[in-house]
Amino acid sequence: MSKEREFYWRRLHSLLGIIPVGLFLAQHLVVNHFATRGEEAFNKASGFMASLPFVILLEIFIIFLPLMFHAFYGIYIAFTAKNNPKNFGTLRNYLFILQRFTGIFLVVFIVWHVFETRFQAAIGAKEVNFNMMAEILSNPWMLGFYIVGVIAATFHLANGIWSFLVSWGITQSPQSQRIATYVTLVIFLALSVVGVQALLAFV
Amino acid sequence: MVTATETKKVQIEIFRQDTPESTPYWEKFEVNYRPNMNVISALMEIRQNPVNADGKATTPVAWDMSCLEEVCGACSMVINGKPRQSCSALIDQLTQPIQLAPMRTFPVVRDLQVDRTRMFDSLKKVKAWVPIDGSYDLGEGPRMPERKRQWAYELSKCMTCGVCLEACPNVNSGASFMGPAPLSQVRLFNAHPTGSMNKDERLNAIMGDGGLANCGNAQNCVVACPKGIPLTTSIAALNRDTTVQMFKNFFGSDHMVD
Numbered sequence: 073m074s075k076e077r078e079f080y081w082r083r084l085h086s087l088l089g090i091i092p093v094g095l096f097l098a099q100h101l102v103v104n105h106f107a108t109r110g111e112e113a114f115n116k117a118s119g120f121m122a123s124l125p126f127v128i129l130l131e132i133f134i135i136f137l138p139l140m141f142h143a144f145y146g147i148y149i150a151f152t153a154k155n156n157p158k159n160f161g162t163l164r165n166y167l168f169i170l171q172r173f174t175g176i177f178l179v180v181f182i183v184w185h186v187f188e189t190r191f192q193a194a195i196g197a198k199e200v201n202f203n204m205m206a207e208i209l210s211n212p213w214m215l216g217f218y219i220v221g222v223i224a225a226t227f228h229l230a231n232g233i234w235s236f237l238v239s240w241g242i243t244q245s246p247q248s249q250r251i252a253t254y255v256t257l258v259i260f261l262a263l264s265v266v267g268v269q270a271l272l273a274f275v
Numbered sequence: 276m277v278t279a280t281e282t283k284k285v286q287i288e289i290f291r292q293d294t295p296e297s298t299p300y301w302e303k304f305e306v307n308y309r310p311n312m313n314v315i316s317a318l319m320e321i322r323q324n325p326v327n328a329d330g331k332a333t334t335p336v337a338w339d340m341s342c343l344e345e346v347c348g349a350c351s352m353v354i355n356g357k358p359r360q361s362c363s364a365l366i367d368q369l370t371q372p373i374q375l376a377p378m379r380t381f382p383v384v385r386d387l388q389v390d391r392t393r394m395f396d397s398l399k400k401v402k403a404w405v406p407i408d409g410s411y412d413l414g415e416g417p418r419m420p421e422r423k424r425q426w427a428y429e430l431s432k433c434m435t436c437g438v439c440l441e442a443c444p445n446v447n448s449g450a451s452f453m454g455p456a457p458l459s460q461v462r463l464f465n466a467h468p469t470g471s472m473n474k475d476e477r478l479n480a481i482m483g484d485g486g487l488a489n490c491g492n493a494q495n496c497v498v499a500c501p502k503g504i505p506l507t508t509s510i511a512a513l514n515r516d517t518t519v520q521m522f523k524n525f526f527g528s529d530h531m532v533d
Binding site: 075076078079080081082083149152153154155156158159160162164165168169171234235238239240241242243244245246249 | 356357442444445447449450451482483484485486487488489490491492493494495498499505507508510511512513514515516517518521
């Protein structure tokens with residue numbers, strides 16, 4: 073990737089984080105929430121998602137490719153920073169560092185999560201349903217790993233929305249950026265509750 | 276002199292480096308306290324009598340300085356972890372031992388001296404000036420509204436000191452990011468009525484290697500800036516300008532400079 077083109081790569085990275093990856097995350101957590109209504113409701117909802125027309129194309133172009141670009145370019149971005157929270161202990165500097173740490177953690181979490189669920193289904197070893205998740209989450213370590221993973225994802229998305237608004241020049245003034253901080257904080261809390269409630273429904 | 280002030284000492288630790296390539300090391304000094312001292316006058320004491328805290332003779336400490344009133348930016352260094360100007364860093368307001376280190380985001384020349392050339396190269400790269408040279412008298416430019424002038428004056432206070440680059444986590448030896456200071460200058464010159472006649476050239480320059488997109492919004496720069504320049508507002512405003520410029524470049528436009 074040429075350095076002269078990095079402006080476009082960075083903008084693409086910012087855009088893909090929200091559309092489609094961020095939207096997919098929100099949709100994924102909402103569909104998972106069917107688990108709180110019981111096994112049957114969850115299986116029906118996940119069965120519906122899995123039976124969408126052109127599901128393979130949707131998965132490749134709306135999830136897999138954008139996510140791969142966002143992840144690989146994100147790793148590059150994360151490792152070009154030299155963090156300095158000791159000398160600059162401001163909220164924004166901590167969020168900057170957390171954004172990079174959660175990003176790296178999410179690469180590990182999502183690779184594991186996809187391997188454990190979608191990949192197993194693809195090779196025909198297992199079926200993605202309520203029982204599969206209940207089995208995975210019956211291990212308290214795995215439950216902890218998934219809760220941390222979900223919260224890392226919702227944080228990374230919420231803080232990513234804040235950065236997106238700045239990176240595209242939507243929020244400019246300090247006041248507008250402060251308001252965006254509160255709005256994204258609410259998004260973070262709301263999505264975290266939805267995600268963690270769904271996880272606990274499998275236990 | 277009063278006896279009490281003669282015995283009072285100032286503890287200073289300096290992160291020294293003899294040549295650009297040599298290994299840096301800490302050296303401790305004790306300086307006689309005088310009222311109203313700043314870091315520069317303490318360094319001058321060391322230069323007068325280059326003996327370290329162990330009583331051993333050493334080389335005088337090298338540092339840069341010029342105006343001594345926080346408008347030139349030359350004497351910037353990292354004082355107790357914070358990059359700032361040493362002329363306006365008063366000994367009475369600092370926790371001792373006072374730790375002095377060079378701004379290592381720049382190549383170190385010697386001791387506290389750094390080479391800030393990259394900042395001046397960036398200013399050239401982004402064309403941080405108003406081009407008015409011609410083969411004939413171009414006459415007066417358009418007038419600037421007074422309130423806009425007052426606002427732009429704040430951006431013009433930048434002294435290229437390098438403190439914002441030192442504070443920025445994305446400016447380091449492993450990245451080509453030019454840092455906040457030259458970016459804010461693009462906003463200043465694009466706001467100028469005559470300067471804006473070339474605004475697309477400056478926007479395209481910061482859309483290149485090491486430009487605007489490298490900002491990660493840690494927002495340390497605006498906290499660190501000794502001149503209180505709204506650097507993050509400048510960056511966000513340029514983000515909007517470059518978003519528009521990106522579409523103009525892609526689709527073509529008759530409105531490149533208006």
